[in-house]
Amino acid sequence: MDIRIGIANTPREISFESSETAGEIEKTVAAALDAKSSYLTLRDDKGKVYVIPTATLAYVEIGSDASRRVGFVA
Secondary structure, eight states: OEEEEEETTOSOEEEEEOSSOHHHHHHHHHHHHHTTOSEEEEEOTTSOEEEEEGGGEEEEEEOOSSOOOOSOOO
């Protein structure tokens, strides 16, 4: 699952892949925002942990569950 996170007033975004489903990621983000938590924690495929302050969270883009195609499509 590809995840892209935009941070307010920052030209770059955080981009990584996670083994969680789109639904799990959406629930995690929504729970942090609904609880007015000061940060959001997500983990990537390789075990890295991302702690993002919710006050500066601009957007969270969650990719599709479809696997990437490799090669040529006829």
